[in-house]
Amino acid sequence: MLVTVILFLTILFLPRLIILAADKVPFLNTLGSVFLCYFIGLLLSFAFKAGGANISLAADFSSVLVCIAMPLILFSADLPALKKLARPMLTSFAMNCVAAVAVAAAAFFLFKSIVPEAQNISAMLVGSYVGGTPNMIAIGKSLSASNSQILLLQTADMIGGGTYFLLLLSLMPWLTRKLLPKYKPVGIAKSSDMAAETQRYTEEFSGRKQSIRPFSAFLSRAGLVGLTLLCFAVGAGLCLLLPSKYGNTGLAKLSEYTVVIMLVVTTGGIALSFVKKIRSAPGSYSTGLYFILMFAVVMGLSFDVSAIGQVLVLLAMELVIQYGTVALHLLMARLGKIDSDTMTITSCAGIFGPPFIIPVAKALRNDEVILPGILCGILGLVIGNYAGIGVGNLLGLFT
Template identity: 30%
Template structure:
């Protein structure tokens, strides 16, 4: 094995750990976000000459695939069709594919294990209504955007499915739907880059004048708790943000068991997918993984395992570095700017329509903002948004809306994509 192989393993597995440490200890890294830092690192790895160059012959032989099977590569090397450097690059491509597909499938059950459906239904009545409105507006605006740009965006039905996923559950759903629909790396990276860019603008709006704007036409939040907000905030920070105590015996071993359950879920889901046609097999894996994850969240012993959400987020960061390293920036300029407008309509259109409908049902401004932020930006941003609102009590609502979005986003994304196809 050459040094490139070990460098890639190190970057994919260890770099996310370092980035998590930076995010938890430095305010600038926290503001940028671990996901964005990982994407930046991956794009840097893939586009600045860190990886070995390949020969024109290898380009011709790979025929649009991510990598060539190792047996074939050995035959090509013996025949003199490829070089040893091509062999190294092919191994790296295999690792990129492995780390951009397996971790995202393993992370979904781990994230869903932390979902307490019964508790959410008891404590977040307004959140149920806000969630339903949020899902409806995302679907509506995705359909509107599809109608507007269907002639100018390549494979727009796949993009539509990813947008439904990312605006109902965030990066895990978008990544899972990418796998389910076989979306190209370039389209995925560009779509997600636009999504993160516009998401940053959205967060700036929320952190500055968002609450004042929404209060013009939505009622203010009325406290539902009597002195319990501080406890909730601490519990949620422990459940969804803190990595402290990750390697303690009473945390690590149950967490390792949860990881084993996720591996088993993926294995069973893969076997069940063989019952379907090749065209639908990947989508079936995603749907089965999601379903088993939700089902096992009803088992108290599994749901109470600590740090499953954090382990899932670590796997997402591995995915982010790996998939970004596969993007060829030189190809991105060929994709229509219509995609940028489509992402913007899905994001901003759905949230402001959400607020307009919430006015009819008299849902308060803070609940609408935290629900929209959870769907648009994913649960890790909820405590940050709640801090900007100066309202600790909505953290629970935002977390449950976001995690419920994780649960339904894969179903909706795949269904919408195949309907539009």
């Protein structure tokens, strides 16, 4: 019993220690807090298993963490601000989304004979390359992917994504400027309002340590968590009213309808983001990310080491989908006469999300694309779950 209590305290507080360490050590920051939570959770799993901790109880609790995280991440989505985006920016981001869905579907048919539950892999990568890591995890839990499968795919994505991010900072700006029209400045980067809005989003999506002082800031975040619990309660209540295909009753029905709960909490998060007081409350994204980090610790703790042999084939599938998405996006951008900087920043917004926009914009030497890129990344977080779950269920018809 005591070991299990220590296990849950580890899940609760380890992410905070990792965030603090990543803030101080550049190498750890490069690895990323999500990966570090996976890895340290995996290392600790051997000690907890030897001590008799109830890891299966923590694994069962993991879906709740993701359901709480998603509305918090979406509360800060300023969807009305999308009207500020120029048409080429929205068009290019739509091209990225279409490319991700098309290539992921093609990869499913290519790999389904050698990758178990390949439809889940395609679905999770659609969510990741339209939205981001939170979408990948949410879709995986919605489609009943195992924690081991999610962790292995996240590891493969970190390897593949790391190579593409290096290309975005080095070769991609040169390549896209050779193949696509030149970006035409519109003079928005120096606007004081635009600069203030960019700064707000930069702080919100930085992923760095954020203070919960003064006490009012803590109460604000507690209120946001209360709202997301309300979204979860609505989804869970709806599931309890639905008939079970397997004769489940009570709380056992919740795992059967995880996808319904995820769609309800996603929609609830989007709906509540239209309330200005909720949308402007500081810390919602970082609080949601903290729950994702707690989930990452649980995945590391419950990882099945015997599954590690699948990582190479998952890496191959991930690389095909990631670079296939980029290549198809680039082709569509050329046909649609999208300029080079717009294509590059929307590719970053889709594949990596808001936190990675600023380094890529600096590599482009174009501050004008920072805010539009962040807004596209936010849009991806909003639609990522719907796209990934839809693709997963559609491809599941062919298994």
